[in-house]
Amino acid sequence: MKAIITGIQAETLTPFAYHSLMVQGGTATLPELVSDQALMFGLAATLGMMRSSVCLPTKDYRRDMEAMPWRASVLMTEQPRLLSPVVRRLNLTEEAGYKRRIQDVVKKGNLKDFFTTQEVPLGVVFTGALFGFDPFAYSGQDELVIRIGLHRNGMLRLRPVKVEQVRLNAATAALFGHELSVERYLLYGLQLTERMPVKDALQAVQQWN
């Protein structure tokens, strides 16, 4: 991996959601960050590096990230915001109704057909860094749009910017068999290290292969 550091400023152009946290009656998104994995995969898709098929391969993040020419830090924001909950309906009865077995379960109240999601609004700005690759120089674009979130409905505009300090995801490091100290445990796949200068972060991620 080359020793290139590209600071990234990412702005949401549409709301996006993940089922990150369980809350009463549904799920909420973690409002303060975009994970490094979302950034890496989103960028690979935008730069045309994914296979051109709608069928997905078996899930193996290590295999896929190893093949990418970059590693990334987590994108963080200083002003986390969430939209109010949106109600979603599990619409299974529209055609053909339920099978008898499911009907019994529904009648006992064991199927939640209404649930809520909470999205990160548009106009939130995140910053982080990409290591080993400069996608802007490579593609000749001043900005790139990547897709993140459920159903890839969240559009994120990436622009180059100067970044001093970043947080890495220790869970990604663990995939590559490296241990980093964790300052904040958010989810199993999102474990933040403390802030570190980008140069140190570059040294750390250069070992992820």
Add this chain to the structure above:
Amino acid sequence: MKALAPYLANISALTTESPIDDKKTYIHPKLKNLGSISLVLIREAVAPVVFRNAEQEITDIEWLDDLYVRAVPNKFKYIERNRGLQILRALGIGGRLPQNKTVLYKGQNPSAAFDLNTLVFGDSANYDNRVLPVRAAVNYSDALSLLPKDKCVDETFHNRAMEDGTLFDAESKKNSDNLFTRHFIKPGTLMVQVLSTRGQVLPEIGLKHLLLSVGMAGSYGGQTSVTGINIRTHVVGLYGGKFEQAITSPYELLRGLQGRDANDVLAAKASLHELLQAAHELVIQGDEVAAWQTDLIAAFNQSGSALEQEYRQAQPHVAELFDQWFQ
């Protein structure tokens, strides 16, 4: 349609790569799968429409210091995916299962449940002890009203009165408490929505299938038992490029419309087209796409047409894609 070829998949080459996922074939740092096309639509309310959430009010979102009506993607996608299924059923080449209830039994081929509709709109199913994920080739965006919410919603007050014209129920000796307000989006309201693909994943027949599915007016949102057909769809245009552009976010389009004329369908189409064509390499005007749609609908209604042949020829290729990949 020929101009779109660089951005679409080839129906007879859906499975050229070996499905053995050696990392050399999965991701390589060369621009092998670049291409994004966006179909930009204006949804015109032609009868009261209800897009609501937990509250009785119409769902909205704050943007540019104002509130705008927001219809989440599924309000449109669900209906159109269903129409796609009906098209395949009419031709007898797919849509075997009810929408959202894709079930595969052990020993069945994935193509028993997955069809062209799956390729266009995405789906997933449990199979044995695995999940078979198919991502949608086409992403729906939110549909946003061009005017602030206060200009395009209205409400009516309902009470359930008795036949004698009072609220007094002689049987229970009580006044009716069945009083509520019904909020709706006014007819004439315009909403902008973008349907886009990323990567060359959509074959030409898939695009035709999509255009057929979104081409007809339909009943969208809640309480359509009251309003019936309530949305007419106009095409602003079809835009293609190597990279997806920020302007294809409906929110960015709305920002671009500030200070421009977007009061009626024609003006809105012209203003949006102006914004979009500046950012894209390939531009196809809405009128041309609408003409394709008219031809497609006519061809669909005529048995033995070239379109039907194309659907039939595509079916084995699509089946092969799913069967080979998910074995």
